[in-house]
Amino acid sequence: MKNSILLLCILLFIQCGSSDKQTTAEIIASKDLAAIQTKKAEVVKSMNTLKQELESLNEVIGQLDNEQKFLLVTSIETKVAPYEHFVSFQGTLETDKNIVMYPEIPGLLKSINVVEGQRVKKGDVLAVISDSGLVDQLQQLEIQLNLAKTTYERQNRLWEQKIGSEMQFLQAKTQYLSLEKSIAQMKDQVAKTTITAPFDGIVDHLLADVGSSLAPGMTPVVRVINLDEMKVSAQVPEIHLNNIKKAAKVAVNIPVLNKTLPAEINAVGNFINPNNRSFRVEIGLENSSGDLKPNMTVLLNINDYKNEAAILVPSKNILEDQAGAKYLYTLETVAGQDGMYKAIKTFVKTGKSSDNKTEILEGLSAGDQLVEDGIRLVKDQQLVKIIQS
Numbered sequence: 439m440k441n442s443i444l445l446l447c448i449l450l451f452i453q454c455g456s457s458d459k460q461t462t463a464e465i466i467a468s469k470d471l472a473a474i475q476t477k478k479a480e481v482v483k484s485m486n487t488l489k490q491e492l493e494s495l496n497e498v499i500g501q502l503d504n505e506q507k508f509l510l511v512t513s514i515e516t517k518v519a520p521y522e523h524f525v526s527f528q529g530t531l532e533t534d535k536n537i538v539m540y541p542e543i544p545g546l547l548k549s550i551n552v553v554e555g556q557r558v559k560k561g562d563v564l565a566v567i568s569d570s571g572l573v574d575q576l577q578q579l580e581i582q583l584n585l586a587k588t589t590y591e592r593q594n595r596l597w598e599q600k601i602g603s604e605m606q607f608l609q610a611k612t613q614y615l616s617l618e619k620s621i622a623q624m625k626d627q628v629a630k631t632t633i634t635a636p637f638d639g640i641v642d643h644l645l646a647d648v649g650s651s652l653a654p655g656m657t658p659v660v661r662v663i664n665l666d667e668m669k670v671s672a673q674v675p676e677i678h679l680n681n682i683k684k685a686a687k688v689a690v691n692i693p694v695l696n697k698t699l700p701a702e703i704n705a706v707g708n709f710i711n712p713n714n715r716s717f718r719v720e721i722g723l724e725n726s727s728g729d730l731k732p733n734m735t736v737l738l739n740i741n742d743y744k745n746e747a748a749i750l751v752p753s754k755n756i757l758e759d760q761a762g763a764k765y766l767y768t769l770e771t772v773a774g775q776d777g778m779y780k781a782i783k784t785f786v787k788t789g790k791s792s793d794n795k796t797e798i799l800e801g802l803s804a805g806d807q808l809v810e811d812g813i814r815l816v817k818d819q820q821l822v823k824i825i826q827s
Contacts, residue, residue: 511810516798525740527740531731539662545569545570545631547651560636645660668723679710683703687702688739690737693737705718765785768784769809778822781818786801
């Protein structure tokens with residue numbers, strides 16, 4: 439402000455110093471555009487010249503005047519350190535071992551052999567469906583098979599002795615083999631009258647009552663679930679496809695449990711969903727405690743970038759000019775003046791940002807001193823003093 443007042447006074451003195459020239463007010467009153475533009479050019483030229491002289495005078499005064507008050511700032515020193523950047527997405531807990539068992543054949547639900555919450559082993563019988571005479575049919579086929587086998591063996595011996603017709607031999611063989619296949623099919627049907635556990639787990643929910651009429655693939659009977667091994671699935675926008683890889687570190691935050699678990703990406707999808715332009719990632723989780731439940735909402739922090747030797751600065755120390763260029767102020771020592779520094783406007787190229795820190799890719803080196811507190815007040819080439827480092 440003092441500099442501006444001084445500059446204005448000098449200009450007024452110059453304008454009033456000569457009485458044989460028209461004053462600015464007289465030129466404006468003349469409405470002569472050419473004269474006004476000429477006067478404006480003279481004033482601008484005088485202002486630029488005086489401004490340069492004033493800056494030179496201030497610089498010399500700053501060097502000679504020990505009583506001058508300087509802007510006080512704090513500083514930080516840049517260092518090289520490992521840096522990891524994370525991106526956040528929402529996911530859902532799932533398990534591959536979560537199955538609702540349906541009947542494969544029609545019939546009445548004869549019995550339920552388990553209760554909800556019971557632990558079962560793979561192959562344990564969970565429920566039994568009425569066989570509707572399938573066992574009786576199987577026994578009849580087995581009796582017929584015994585006769586067919588005897589007939590076939592006798593015809594085979596005769597055929598080897600060249601006794602009897604080939605047609606009789608072939609008919610006996612066909613009957614025997616056909617009954618064998620029929621019995622295998624009937625045994626498969628009888629096996630379907632029992633619903634067994636597909637894996638080790640817990641009976642989570644009984645969905646049908648004894649005596650219910652069951653329709654194949656339509657009537658749910660029992661849900662079996664195993665929560666020992668869980669996984670998280672999430673949809674990630676395709677812009678991250680090049681940065682998110684298999685085995686990348688992940689912090690899995692489960693808000694409802696107030697718990698964060700370390701994990702890695704198990705699989706990265708190769709299909710881009712055309713509806714939302716995203717791909718699928720999957721993270722495996724161990725659940726020995728049983729706290730994790732299917733369909734819980736989780737927050738994934740996925741490591742998408744790593745730099746073992748990064749220069750990081752506080753994000754608040756990075757300013758931006760009208761053209762969008764990023765800059766900050768570095769400090770240079772002033773020769774012959776202890777504790778005195780010159781603030782230098784330094785343009786930089788920035789990288790990733792997180793946790794209120796920004797990576798500097800170009801423009802700084804390790805060991806550079808930066809203005810921290812006071813950065814909004816300092817100007818380029820201004821002399822400052824550091825009060826705290």
